[in-house]
Amino acid sequence: MPISDAPPIIIADGVIKQFGRFAALRGVNxxxxxxxxxxxxxxxxxxxxTLLRTIAGLAQPTRxxxxxxxxxxxxxxxxxxxxxxxxxxxxxxMTGFENLRxxxxxxxxxxxxxxxxxxxxxxxxxxxxDLNRPVGQYSQGMRQRMSLAxxxxxxxxxxxxxxxxxNVDFHSAQEMATLLGQMRDQGKTxxxxxxxxxxxxxxxxxxxxxxxxxxxxxxxxxxxxxx
Amino acid sequence: MKRGFPILAIVTxxxxxxxxxxxxxxxxxxxxMGDVQRIxxxxxxxxxxxxxLFFVNFGASIAYLVKRRPAADIVALTSAEVGxxxxxxxxxxxxxxxxxxxxxxxxxxxxxxxxxVMWLIYVSYLLLRRFSSGGQAPLLAAALGILGALCVPFxxxxxxxxxxxxxxxxxxxxxxxxxxxxxxxxxxxxxxLCLAWLVCWTRYQLEVAKxxxxxxxxxxxLLEGSR
Amino acid sequence: xxxxxxxxATLAKxxxxxxxxxxxxxxxxxxxxxxxxxxxxxxxPTAEESRKIAGGLVWVAFLFAAIVVLNQxxxxxxxxxxxxxxxxxxxSANSLFLAKAFGNFIFVIVLEALMTPLFIAFYRLGAIxxxxxxxxxxxxxxxxxxxxxxxxxxxxxxxxxxxxxxxxLLFPISVPALLGMVNATxxxxxxxxxxRFWITLLVAYDVVFTIACLLLxxxxxxxx
Numbered sequence: 001m002p003i004s005d006a007p008p009i010i011i012a013d014g015v016i017k018q019f020g021r022f023a024a025l026r027g028v029n030x031x032x033x034x035x036x037x038x039x040x041x042x043x044x045x046x047x048x049x050t051l052l053r054t055i056a057g058l059a060q061p062t063r064x065x066x067x068x069x070x071x072x073x074x075x076x077x078x079x080x081x082x083x084x085x086x087x088x089x090x091x092x093x094m095t096g097f098e099n100l101r102x103x104x105x106x107x108x109x110x111x112x113x114x115x116x117x118x119x120x121x122x123x124x125x126x127x128x129x130d131l132n133r134p135v136g137q138y139s140q141g142m143r144q145r146m147s148l149a150x151x152x153x154x155x156x157x158x159x160x161x162x163x164x165x166x167n168v169d170f171h172s173a174q175e176m177a178t179l180l181g182q183m184r185d186q187g188k189t190x191x192x193x194x195x196x197x198x199x200x201x202x203x204x205x206x207x208x209x210x211x212x213x214x215x216x217x218x219x220x221x222x223x224x225x226x227x
Numbered sequence: 228m229k230r231g232f233p234i235l236a237i238v239t240x241x242x243x244x245x246x247x248x249x250x251x252x253x254x255x256x257x258x259x260m261g262d263v264q265r266i267x268x269x270x271x272x273x274x275x276x277x278x279x280l281f282f283v284n285f286g287a288s289i290a291y292l293v294k295r296r297p298a299a300d301i302v303a304l305t306s307a308e309v310g311x312x313x314x315x316x317x318x319x320x321x322x323x324x325x326x327x328x329x330x331x332x333x334x335x336x337x338x339x340x341x342x343x344v345m346w347l348i349y350v351s352y353l354l355l356r357r358f359s360s361g362g363q364a365p366l367l368a369a370a371l372g373i374l375g376a377l378c379v380p381f382x383x384x385x386x387x388x389x390x391x392x393x394x395x396x397x398x399x400x401x402x403x404x405x406x407x408x409x410x411x412x413x414x415x416x417x418x419x420l421c422l423a424w425l426v427c428w429t430r431y432q433l434e435v436a437k438x439x440x441x442x443x444x445x446x447x448x449l450l451e452g453s454r
Numbered sequence: 455x456x457x458x459x460x461x462x463a464t465l466a467k468x469x470x471x472x473x474x475x476x477x478x479x480x481x482x483x484x485x486x487x488x489x490x491x492x493x494x495x496x497x498x499p500t501a502e503e504s505r506k507i508a509g510g511l512v513w514v515a516f517l518f519a520a521i522v523v524l525n526q527x528x529x530x531x532x533x534x535x536x537x538x539x540x541x542x543x544x545x546s547a548n549s550l551f552l553a554k555a556f557g558n559f560i561f562v563i564v565l566e567a568l569m570t571p572l573f574i575a576f577y578r579l580g581a582i583x584x585x586x587x588x589x590x591x592x593x594x595x596x597x598x599x600x601x602x603x604x605x606x607x608x609x610x611x612x613x614x615x616x617x618x619x620x621x622x623l624l625f626p627i628s629v630p631a632l633l634g635m636v637n638a639t640x641x642x643x644x645x646x647x648x649x650r651f652w653i654t655l656l657v658a659y660d661v662v663f664t665i666a667c668l669l670l671x672x673x674x675x676x677x678x
Contacts, residue, residue, distance in 0.1 A: 016449065020362065021441065023449040058538055059678055079544045087535035093471050105463040106543035108456050150539065292673060347626035354622060358613040366677045367609050370670045374602070374627060377666055381630035381659055388651060389633055 007070070009034040009158060009189050010055055014064035017050050017213075024050035026213035027064070032191065034157075037184040039200050040193040042210035048193040049085075051210065052160050055191065056083045069158065079107060082156035086163050088147045092136030096122055096146045097129050100153060107154040121149040126175050141172030148176060159183065159190045165199055173199055197222055232428060239421040246411075246418035254411040266324045267408075272416035273316040274342060276423050280310035281349065281376065288372030291365060297438065300365040303372055305430045307352055309423055314346045337390040341383045348375045348382075460545045464553035469560070471530065479561075482522055486565045489515045490572040504577040509640030512573055513632060517599065519565040520558075521621050524603035527554055528611055537675070547672035555604040562596050582645030591642070591649065594656035595635035598663065602627055605667040608674050631659050 008031035017025040024047045032038060040048050053059040054066055057074030069077040083089075090099045100118035104110070109117055122129040125145040135146060144164055151159060161180075165173040173196070181203030184190055192200060197207065201222050209217040250268035257264035287303035290296070321339050322332045333339070352371050356364045404412070472479060493511055531537045540550060573579060581588065603624050610619035638652035 018445050018449070021445045021448055023445060026449050056542060058541060078542055081542065083538070083542045085535065085538065087538075089536055089539040090534055091467075091471065091530060091536060092533065093475060093530070094467070102463060102467050103539060103543070106460060106540065106545040108459075108544070110459060154543075292670075344626060344629045347629075351623050351626050355609070355613065355619070358615060358619055360612060360614055363612045363677045366673060367612060370609065370674055371623065373670065374605075374663070374666055377662055378627045378630065381655070381662075385630040385633045385655055388655075389637065392647065 006034050008032055009069060010191075011067045012051075012055075012064070013066070015051075015054060015061045015066055016063040017047075017054060017059060018062045024213055025054065025061070028213070028215055030208075030215055032189065034189045035184070035187050036205040037180065037190045037200065037203055038192065038206050038208055039197050039204045040191060040208045040210060041195075041197055046210045047213040048210050049162055050213075052083075052085075052162050052191065052193055056081060056160050058083075079154055080157040082151035082154065082159045084144075084147050084151040084159075084161045084164055086166060088135065088143045090135045090143070090147060090150060093134050095132055096127060096135055096138075096149070097131075099135060099146070100150055103150050104153050109153070117153060118149075121152050122146070124152065124179065125149045139169070141168040144168050145172055145176060148179075157188060159188055159192075161190065161192045161194075163193055163195065165194055165196050177203065232425075235421065235425055235428070239418070239425050242414070242418040242421050246415040249411045249414055255405060255407050257408075260328050263324060263327050266320050268411055268415045270317055270320040270324060271412060272419040273313045273320070274338075275416055276419045277310045277313040277317065277345075279420070280306040280313065280423060280427070281345070281379070284310065284349075284352075284372050285376035288369040288376070291369045292373070297365075300369070301431055301434045301438075303365075303369065304356065304434060305427045307349055307372070308430060309427050311346065311349050311353060312426075313419070313423065314342060314349070317342055318346060334395050335390075336395055337383075337387050340390075341386045344382045344386070345379060348378060351375075457546055457549045461549040461553045461556075464550060465556055468553065468557040472557075472561070478526060482519065482561070482565060483568060485522055486515075486519050486569045487572065489518050490569050490576065494576045504579060505582070505643045506640065508573065508577055508579050508643055509636045509638075511577075512570070512639065513595065513635045515569060515573070516562070516566050516596070517628075517632070519569065520562045520596070520599045520603060521624070523558055523561045523565070524600070524607050524624075525617050525620055527558060527604055527607040532611065541675065547675045548668050550675070551604065551608075551668065551671040555601050558600045558604055559597060562600055563592070566592060566596065579643065581643050583642040583649070585642065587642050587649055587653070588639065590653060591635060591638045591656070594653065594660055595631065595638075597660050598631035598635070598656060599624070599628060601660070601664050601667055605671060605674070608671065612677060631656060634659065 010030070010032040012028045012030045015025050015028040016023065026047075028047075028051060040051070042048050050059060054061055055068055055074075057068070057078060065072060066074075068074050069080055071077045074081075090096075091102075094102070097118055100121060101114055104114040104118055119129045125148050127142060127145055127149065135143060138146065144166075148161070148164060151161070159180075164176055164180075168176070177199040180190055180192065180200065184203060184205070194200065197204070204222075205220070207219045207222055208215060209219070246268070250265055254265065254268070256262060283306040284303050287299045287306060291299035291303060318339070321342075325331055325334065352368060352375055355371055356368050359367050493515055497507065497511060528537075531540070603620070606620050606623040609623065610616045613619045634652040634656040638649040638656070641647045641649040641652065
């Protein structure tokens, strides 16, 4: 793998995140290089979601610092970040296109440009932009793909995906995995938390192992017998 | 500051005793109401003290929002709690005074009504702190503290105007004050202020100790390698 | 101009969604009717008395209706953690707040508009003073309830007993505004005094609290 000379896109320095007495992150020190696809693995409750939310700026570290795209105030670079989690972050009562049109507006994309961007995003996740069904009636696979489309609206440099494949049918999951690989090839940086790393094994640059709120290992290959 | 505490305690004890003597014996007897009027020396200073404490809460809430220092949050919490106690004294001594003099337990007079509303506002503040989940209590309470303080002038002004249009018996009496009574009033206020300071200081230390214990416990769980 | 665009888009979305699932609207309408009827059973004044107390009755009824509307302000956003998506975007927190506040304002005004004729009929109400003043009173009073209510609804998202916390926080702080609404309305209905002072008080209250809520909302939204 070529060594990147570019400065790291994410720098975590001694990040500790506590919720009352429970410590979700117990000192994370890491750098993530741009243009790579990182797969984040670990048991339930290991701190993967908290780590992603902290990088996204949705949670503030109790101690330590985190800088993303060179900024300590992650809100200032939020327009370059795409975030997706297990909840769909969509309105069940609106169609996929209506949802995306609304969220595009939040990024300052309006009118014809918005129509185009939203259609493109929906097509890229292999869904039908003219589908007149509200998102609440989608299958889980469709909902996850639409949620990914929403995360792609602002053409982010950094994508943070928290369990995008969970409860998703195999076909949808494969579609998404291929798409994620393509995005990495386009130069985007991706951090994907998943319990199904096999889907991303062909495309992944690095596997990051988290246990008990710390990064315990970083490997370039998936260990044998892990699925 | 540690050495100051016993000194303050002694000063408070002395002042309170002297103030008690002055209130019960030293002050001249009121012409129309007799000895019952002496409760005035507790009814009024407790309200003034509460006001001062809520003003401190206002300042501490702003300070917390700006600097996010835990000390500001503890000062806000302490001043609100002790302020509510002093305000309760005022609300309770009101009817105790009213009953023998005017034969009524309560009247919606200007001061008493406004005090009741202020009491409701700050009790709701304390309830918000109690009901906040996770670590949000300081932030949410600071916002409520600011809104509550902004509301206080409106409360007093609106009720005052209402009462001038619809007069009703006034507890606490208007009119001028005999200079000897004013003197006793001020002594009692000074004593109450010292007492408030003493109680706040103690409560502050208590809260600091409590948070230190919590910190220690969470540090402990942090350092435990595995769960 | 992006601020206004986001605000308009959010308000339009909320109104559209509310219109689509008419459940909430229907329930609120029926609830308002119930409130008026219950009040009529509880208080059976003569026409003369009713002018004196109607101000209070009407506004307490409006307050109940407002609480029902306010409690569902953020319900849709909560369901799928949509607020996370909002926070991740560069859109201003205040455009979200104003959109929600205006949306609530519209819903509550609609309910008030429906309850008023019922009150007039049941209580045989008529205004002796300048009836047109009731419009600014209703507008200012409703905004006072809605601006603080939307703010406290956001605070109660992060508390236990959410539905109880909202009225618990809203009522004490709303007292001056309630006094203003009730007394202004009574003044107009009885014609015995001028509502001028109370209207001015409502204007001052609305200005102060709208500014305060706007200054504090982003902090509340970003509280985890």
